[in-house]
Amino acid sequence: MSLRIVVCVKYVPDAAGDRQFTEDLTTDREAADGLLSELDEYAVEQALQISEEADEAEVTVLTVGPEDANDALRKALSMGADKGVHVEDDDLHGTDALGTSLVLAKAIEKTGYDLVVCGMASTDGTMGVLPAMLAERLGVPQVTSLSEVSVSDGVVTGRRDGDTATEHLRAQLPAVVSVTDQSGEARYPSFKGIVSAKKKPVESLDLDDLDLEADDVGLDGAWTKVEDATERPARTAGTVVKDEGEGGGQLAEYLAGQKFV
Amino acid sequence: MAEVLVYVDHVDGAVRKPTLELLTLARRLGEPVAVHLGPGAEEAAPVLAEHGAVKVLAADLAEFADYLVAPKVDGLQAAHDAVAPVAVLLPSSSEAKEIAARLAVRVGSGIITDAVDLEAGSEGPVATQSVFAAAYTTRSRVTNGTPVITVKPNSAAPEADPAAGTVEPLTVTVQESSTGTRVTSRDPREATGRPELTEAAIVVSGGRGVNGAENFQVIEALADALGAAVGASRAAVDAGWYPHSSQVGQTGKSVSPQLYVAAGISGAIQHRAGMQTSKTIVAVNKDAEAPIFDLVDYGVVGDLFQVLPQLTEQVKARKG
Ligand SMILES: Cc1cc2nc3c(=O)[nH]c(=O)nc-3n(C[C@H](O)[C@H](O)[C@H](O)COP(=O)(O)OP(=O)(O)OC[C@H]3O[C@@H](n4cnc5c(N)ncnc54)[C@H](O)[C@@H]3O)c2cc1C
Numbered sequence: 001m002s003l004r005i006v007v008c009v010k011y012v013p014d015a016a017g018d019r020q021f022t023e024d025l026t027t028d029r030e031a032a033d034g035l036l037s038e039l040d041e042y043a044v045e046q047a048l049q050i051s052e053e054a055d056e057a058e059v060t061v062l063t064v065g066p067e068d069a070n071d072a073l074r075k076a077l078s079m080g081a082d083k084g085v086h087v088e089d090d091d092l093h094g095t096d097a098l099g100t101s102l103v104l105a106k107a108i109e110k111t112g113y114d115l116v117v118c119g120m121a122s123t124d125g126t127m128g129v130l131p132a133m134l135a136e137r138l139g140v141p142q143v144t145s146l147s148e149v150s151v152s153d154g155v156v157t158g159r160r161d162g163d164t165a166t167e168h169l170r171a172q173l174p175a176v177v178s179v180t181d182q183s184g185e186a187r188y189p190s191f192k193g194i195v196s197a198k199k200k201p202v203e204s205l206d207l208d209d210l211d212l213e214a215d216d217v218g219l220d221g222a223w224t225k226v227e228d229a230t231e232r233p234a235r236t237a238g239t240v241v242k243d244e245g246e247g248g249g250q251l252a253e254y255l256a257g258q259k260f261v
Numbered sequence: 262m263a264e265v266l267v268y269v270d271h272v273d274g275a276v277r278k279p280t281l282e283l284l285t286l287a288r289r290l291g292e293p294v295a296v297h298l299g300p301g302a303e304e305a306a307p308v309l310a311e312h313g314a315v316k317v318l319a320a321d322l323a324e325f326a327d328y329l330v331a332p333k334v335d336g337l338q339a340a341h342d343a344v345a346p347v348a349v350l351l352p353s354s355s356e357a358k359e360i361a362a363r364l365a366v367r368v369g370s371g372i373i374t375d376a377v378d379l380e381a382g383s384e385g386p387v388a389t390q391s392v393f394a395a396a397y398t399t400r401s402r403v404t405n406g407t408p409v410i411t412v413k414p415n416s417a418a419p420e421a422d423p424a425a426g427t428v429e430p431l432t433v434t435v436q437e438s439s440t441g442t443r444v445t446s447r448d449p450r451e452a453t454g455r456p457e458l459t460e461a462a463i464v465v466s467g468g469r470g471v472n473g474a475e476n477f478q479v480i481e482a483l484a485d486a487l488g489a490a491v492g493a494s495r496a497a498v499d500a501g502w503y504p505h506s507s508q509v510g511q512t513g514k515s516v517s518p519q520l521y522v523a524a525g526i527s528g529a530i531q532h533r534a535g536m537q538t539s540k541t542i543v544a545v546n547k548d549a550e551a552p553i554f555d556l557v558d559y560g561v562v563g564d565l566f567q568v569l570p571q572l573t574e575q576v577k578a579r580k581g
Pocket residue numbers: 038039123181467468469470471493494495496497508509510511512513514524525526527528529530531532535545546547548551563564565566
């Protein structure tokens with residue numbers, strides 16, 4: 001039996017760009033260029049490694065996002081994933097984490113899965129809650145924040161470097177996994193990969209296809225509301241001195257003046 | 262008076278500081294009721310009471326340690342259902358965020374993560390967050406269900422306000438689906454003898470400029486003179502010079518100390534994301550163009566191997 005792996009990937013504004021809010025206080029997806037969240041590249045990488053270890057496996061990359069989110073799928077496909085699923089619907093605009101987890105769970109169930117692989121957090125929202133929400137909604141084990149993961153004989157094992165301890169974990173498939181950026185560098189798409197990605201199938205789904213209503217999601221369906229967003233004032237320019245042999249002393253003087261010493 | 266649930270982050274009853282901050286913030290919203298899962302509730306209770314907990318709901322089941330996250334969600338949900346609180350507050354540790362996430366799904370509540378401040382509002386608690394690597398500050402609230410909010414460390418100074426803090430047993434039924442992920446072994450992190458990175462008032466971090474594991478002594482010496490925690494950039498961690506548990510930044514720890522000292526760190530956006538909200542920022546870097554200087558209150562352009570030892574000596578001398 002083929003191992004069915006679904007990787008959740010998010011299309012995010014580039015952190016190196018100028019990230020902003022729009023008037024309705026949602027993330028402005030025009031202001032900065034978008035790309036596949038770097039932290040989800042690690043998820044794609046681990047999914048590919050697991051599939052390469054398995055006798056037979058199929059890797060589907062799944063994204064919920066606007067039309068351009070297709071770029072994120074293409075990138076993952078060019079790394080080696082087999083097919084894509086793109087959930088796209090105008091009513092999704094402004095969906096919060098809970099809503100996104102609902103849509104992802106429905107799409108994962110519709111696609112069919114043995115293993116769901118997520119990144120540790122999205123680089124824009126940085127909540128790191130989606131994988132736990134997915135496990136809750138799908139009713140399957142949560143094996144998250146792994147810096148090491150492997151799958152064999154229908155069992156997933158992994159290492160989780162937590163705040164106070166390192167834990168080794170074990171669960172039966174089906175399961176939801178998330179991996180950190182310690183799990184191993186993601187591969188670069190090869191030229192061949194980029195060419196073949198263009199021919200790989202991407203299925204497009206909307207809310208109807210997932211039996212969801214417009215008010216389950218979107219800004220109106222969101223259970224959190226951003227009241228206001230203010231740009232943080234630029235830090236007032238500080239003092240910068242060049243070390244002419246007394247730099248350490250000058251710094252000590254400053255710290256003493258600020259009562260740190 | 263309305264009750265506010267506070268999830269206690271502890272190691273065998275030793276309460277971690279962010280929980281005391283939560284109790285302080287909780288009092289702005291109502292009466293704090295602490296939820297203590299796992300061993301040590303009796304040891305924890307006096308500290309929780311000291312900081313305003315009117316009650317400590319306690320449950321100690323083997324499942325909390327034997328399985329990942331989900332049994333604790335059962336525990337917190339039991340407390341939620343018993344108390345009907347106006348809000349549930351948790352620290353922003355990665356585990357507590359996951360507990361919060363699942364609780365929110367289960368009880369049908371909106372969730373806000375990584376708040377840096379919290380105040381009562383006419384329509385429920387208003388949470389301040391720092392987003393896009395601290396480029397923006399937002400204020401948000403939950404519009405459905407019991408607000409579930411996780412709060413970053415150092416968001417408030419813990420204030421004592423003694424309350425009863427009576428320990429009451431909490432009945433928890435662990436769902437069958439909550440025992441799917443077994444913890445087969447657990448190695449506690451070794452204590453460094455220095456303050457906890459996320460809780461420290463002062464953090465001294467080293468980056469690629471430190472150029473070698475043994476050179477981190479220079480960073481540690483300054484940290485010890487200042488009574489600080491030691492941090493590292495991802496470049497230093499990836500090079501194997503310092504453990505990942507000390508990484509500051511987007512994929513490491515997020516810190517917000519009174520004083521942050523960056524040595525040999527360029528100040529990439531992912532590093533800034535984890536330290537930009539520090540009160541005072543100081544940097545030593547030999548490249549005057551390094552972006553870290555855009556953030557500093559005081560910067561020294563120079564070789565960290567010259568500047569840091571001199572600074573360490575003078576700090577020691579001043580402290581006598
Ligand atoms: C998805 C993602 C997540 C990331 N997460 C993190 C994260 O959590 N934390 C993090 O830190 N980074 C993170 N990064 C990496 C980040 O982009 C930078 O690569 C990293 O922060 C650089 O570390 P650095 O400043 O130590 O090294 P560099 O950028 O190489 O800077 C070294 C600096 O040291 C100075 N220097 C060299 N020698 C000396 C000397 N003798 N004296 C004084 N100064 C000297 C140099 O002038 C230079 O400015 C992430 C990247 C990605 C893509």
